[in-house]
Amino acid sequence: MTELLRSWVESANSATTDFPLNNLPYGVFSTGGEARCGVAIGDQILDLTALEAAGRLTLDGGPLLQNAAWNDVMAAGSAVWDALRAKLQAALAEGAAEQADFAGHLVAQADATMHMPFVVAEYTDFYAGKNHAVNVGTMFRGPENALPPNWLSIPIGYNGRASSVVVSGTDIVRPNGQLKGPNDELPRFGPCARFDIELEMGAIVGQPSDGMISVQQADDNIFGYVLLNDWSARDIQAWEYQPLGPFQAKATATSISPWIVTRAALEPFRTSTPERERPLLPYLTEPGPMLYDIDLEVGLSPEGGSESIIARTNYNEMYYSAAQQLCHHTTSGCSMRVGDLLGSGTISGPEKKNRGSMLELSWGGKEPMTLDTGESRSFIEDGDTLVLRGAAQGEGYKVGFGEVTGTLLPAPELPDFAK
DSSP: OOBOOOBSSGGGGOTTOSOOTTTOOEEEEESSSSOEEEEEETTEEEEHHHHHHTTSSOOTTOOOSSSSSSHHHHHHOHHHHHHHHHHHHHHHBTTOTTHHHHGGGEEEGGGOEEEOSSOOOOEEEEOOBHHHHHHHHHHHHOGGGOSOTTTTTSOOEEEOOGGGEEETTOOEEOOEEEEOOTTOSSOEEEEOSSEEOOEEEEEEEOSOBOSOOOHHHHHHHEEEEEEEEEOEEHHHHHHHOTTTOOSGGGOSOEEEOSOBEEHHHHGGGEEOOOOOSSOOOGGGOOSSOOEEOOEEEEEEEOTTSOOEEEEEEEGGGBSSOHHHHHHHHTTTOOOBOTTOEEEOOOOOOSSGGGOSSHHHHTTTTTSOEEOTTSOEESSOOTTOEEEEEEEEEOBSOEEEEEEEEEEEEOOOOOOGGGO
């Protein structure tokens, strides 16, 4: 395990910051003017768009940082990714000659507004956490049929809506939709009553592919990772999902963290997927550790109230890695694009306190949880703010993702034609 790399940005040397020199995640920010590409270092943001425009930061094939999105850098390929990271680590290191020049391009994170860090080409969400799949399957089908017959052989997923992906801090509006209770003869249309979160990681595809690629090629093509909250309307989902799976229940919003933590920054934290209960087909075989040891947590704050931590788990609980998911995605000949986003699926651990959705935490609403404020919750109520956090722990430092936040607003009034 590597040790803390010290920076002349003093706040980056704290053991508590998400953004030491070891990390250097990429985002898009503004401070009242146009949005710009930046890198987080301690409690600051280094303005890379300005540095490139001034000729103080050059990249092969550039300029690549003038479009307020990281897609151009991703498309430039891994050699550019590695060169940029090396230049930034050298320039921000303690004693670097660039300090005098670069210090004037630092912006306090507290003064910045964060934007979507990349343009999402396509969005696919997987169902690749075994504990979550077992919990949900047990609720719906009983423990003897908890996992579908294909689950241990194939990364299950569905194609979502790229237009639904929003950056952390975006308010979420409770959706309306078709609902049918177990005792209702016919469905009705109205506000979702069982609105939920899903604690996930998102993998960002940085290189295109045409035709099937291996697990190793898939891993090489991943630019970085974000925290991801796949907001879910459980009652809408219960009525619509058979036989084709989620549709409108997952189309409200998917929130991501504003910072892309690169695959390179996560290298020291690689770990293996679990032993297989039955062998995978050869194309899904991993050539090495493809998961990461990343601690995760979920906080819930009622409107005007203090936060309760409702779940803690780790990304290493996944049954399928992002590289396996991406590899499988290409098996049909499906072309992958720069900026494709893959949601991991809900990340839940073996104990109740490790469950990454309120559906699991309240066991379908039958076991409401008690918050630190004394209030109870089975699902999200209007005014609640949900926060996802994640970080990999190193020796005296951590590589973090910041936060993914969203506050739930009431459902819009139904138009006359829907009443």
